[in-house]
Amino acid sequence: MRPTMLLDLPTTGLGAQRQLDTDAFDHLVTELVPCRSHDPELWFAERTAQVEQAKALCRACPLMAGCLAGAIDRAEPWGVWGGQVFVGGVVVATKRGRGRPRKDAAVA
Secondary structure, three states, X not given: OOOEEEEEOHHHOOOOEEEEEHXXXXXXXXHHOHHHHOOHHHHHOOOHHHHHHHHHHHHOOOOHHHHHHHHHHHOOOEEEEOOEXXXXXXXXXXXXXXXXXXXXXXXX
């Protein structure tokens, strides 16, 4: 017998619970949660453009609030969690790239 899970599906508009087998649940999570369907390295990137891309993908995730709360509770050392950038266990506004800053105002 295959295991099943109950899941509230917000897309139904009725808040109805449906039973899903674990394969269907995994497939649904992969479709809805960006960090499961994209390269995991994106959430731990060094380049500012990639970090911003990860943050943008997080904004569409239905698990964003829980992800952020968990990352704060765990004091994640670094990476993008819940649409925020963590460096040294705290949320920072933007992540600075590695190395010395550029002397000119060119975008990295």
